[in-house]
Amino acid sequence: MNSLTPEREKLVDFITKAYPMPMKTASDIAGRFYTVRFGKGDFLLKEGSVSNEYVFLTEGYMRSFATDPDGNDITTSFHGPQQVVFEIASFFHRIPSRENIQALTPCTGIAITYATLNELFHALPEFREFGRSILVNGFSNLKSRMLSTITETAEARYLQLLQTSPDIFQHAPLRTIATYLGITDTSLSRIRKEISGK
């Protein structure tokens, strides 16, 4: 018998792919998650508060962003379906977040709290490994981005994002994509013009 919600089924799928474990274990884990929904523009996390939900996004898109000294939004990452969303430093160290996480579109996901996650980490070595894997992947991706920010032109980074995450372009305004790429919206606009003429 299998009474999992569609969201939980997706999570089971995701977990077992990220770190192989018995189906039963994965279902037990997924069973502890509850459904969450966000309207467009809603915040999953606001600067200054402590990230307390570990969310697996099943539908919709979100972005994380920080506010720079001049008061501008800088997009630090985009999140889409089948991705884990939370603010690592705030969540694990129980400190106020310096970032915001906001829905770009209506979103559905499933979540657990910090307390439940810890309980599961303690009880299930497989889930710990899964958790670490998520952390390591995130770290590794950020490193790659950092490297490409240093070694590549904005145009190359734009083209790469377009290729690896074309869906982002359908859900996020160019202005937020520009800050993600480390440039202004003006520059992005010019880059796009330049490319279209090729």
Place this chain on the structure above:
Amino acid sequence: MNSLTPEREKLVDFITKAYPMPMKTASDIAGRFYTVRFGKGDFLLKEGSVSNEYVFLTEGYMRSFATDPDGNDITTSFHGPQQVVFEIASFFHRIPSRENIQALTPCTGIAITYATLNELFHALPEFREFGRSILVNGFSNLKSRMLSTITETAEARYLQLLQTSPDIFQHAPLRTIATYLGITDTSLSRIRKEISGK
């Protein structure tokens, strides 16, 4: 009685500060580490091989660097005394590293292998927490760097590095510091000239 080597004492200190735990636990952990030494220019890790040592540096300086598509070295981080040094993605996922780790000066440290670390993680929840804390801090620092790379000028980043890690400047050539800051050595030289005239 206390038979710890000076390196192990430093590690115990570091561990208990990063994540509070009984002295005995910390000593047991430190007891599993063995001393390692590197001459200037020696590699702790070479691109293409799997990071298998989790090193706590007690003396000396190292840097991690990647090779960009044009064959240039890009410094991804500097490591000094009282810091943990390893390549996260390679170490935890057992995959070939895309980075090198090299001694900038003669170095002394203590290390454990992947196998031993896992054994300790499995046996000691406190050590797991310590390990996670290291990971989370690394992630968080990288995020800050990424943000400052996007929002601040090279000059501001230079001044900040000078303030937060003045010791680096005594042990790393400016060329490697330049790539760390995301600029060329030529630009760094000009920035320094500009500043000295203030």
Place this chain on the structure above:
DNA sequence: GAAGAATCTTGCCAAATGGCAACTAATGAT
């Protein structure tokens, strides 16, 4: 301590990106 190799600096000019403001296009609320 002299030759050779790295490292660092500087001059010249080119390329990439930003700032601001005006304009146009798209979107959303009523």
Place this chain on the structure above:
DNA sequence: ATCATTAGTTGCCATTTGGCAAGATTCTTC
């Protein structure tokens, strides 16, 4: 449908950074 708001584009010019090559300086190594 209309108005107001937000998003995107473009022109003009300034600033930041890069590329290259020549000099100057410092570090190695014999």
